[in-house]
Amino acid sequence: MSKYFQIQWREFVRDLTANNKLTPNELLFEILNFLKKNLEFFKKKPFSDYDFEQFLDVDINDYLPEINSYESANVQYFINTAKRYENAQEATIALFLRDALEDMLIFESGRTCPRCGRSGMGVLKNRLDDRLAFLCRQCGLGVYFDESKVKPGELKIASITDLHNAHLI
Known part of the structure; x- marks a missing residue:
């Protein structure tokens, strides 16, 4: 994993951990902001294999993760898993983020x-x-x-x- 991305990932996880009362919608907002802030990584392999650009057009006001039964327990699971992935390969993080976004956004x-x-x-x-x-x-x-x-x-x-x-x- 590139050193810069690792720093960005750890900072993202730290910020999520600091706010232990995130709602599913707030988590979605934080993930989308992380993607936009680190767009240069998400346009390159291995991230580009997972079509993250489809998520960049998401207007958070027109999506409700709760509609897919994405609940507080899922938010805590996401945060706990993200912590375990602090030293993971970029491909592992890419798959994890893509799956989480699909769980929140695809009815x-x-x-x-x-x-x-x-x-x-x-x-x-x-x-x-x-x-x-x-x-x-x-x-x-x-x-x-x-x-x-x-x-x-x-x-x-x-x-x-x-x-x-x-x-x-």
């Missing part, structure tokens, strides 16, 4: 994946035409509501407004 429907059987496919939207799609976070199968297949790179995170308009929440 899980009640739909079961037809390929692997995982319950709770995520709901995302097409980057170009705003069509909503289901995406299995286990096997990667993506299908639009009309059952047509999703191509790689087509999706971005759906907002609460998108979910309301589709009568999913």
Whole structure:
């Protein structure tokens, strides 16, 4: 891990630890600020392999982690895990951050994946035409509501407004 990134990561973890009463929304805000503050790292490998740029467009006012049952226990788990990763490889931190952001931002429907059987496919939207799609976070199968297949790179995170308009929440 680069020395500079390690310093930034440790400072981020220290700041999270200092505020032991973070809400899920506050944690999301802190993570997104960390990404924006350290953008030069997140544009390079191994971080670029995890498409962090999709999270940079997130308007925190249009996403509620609580809608995905991301609760205070999850916040404490995130902080405890982040502390354990103080000396971890950048790829490990990248995966950890990406998974946490997806847990907070991607609404899980009640739909079961037809390929692997995982319950709770995520709901995302097409980057170009705003069509909503289901995406299995286990096997990667993506299908639009009309059952047509999703191509790689087509999706971005759906907002609460998108979910309301589709009568999913």
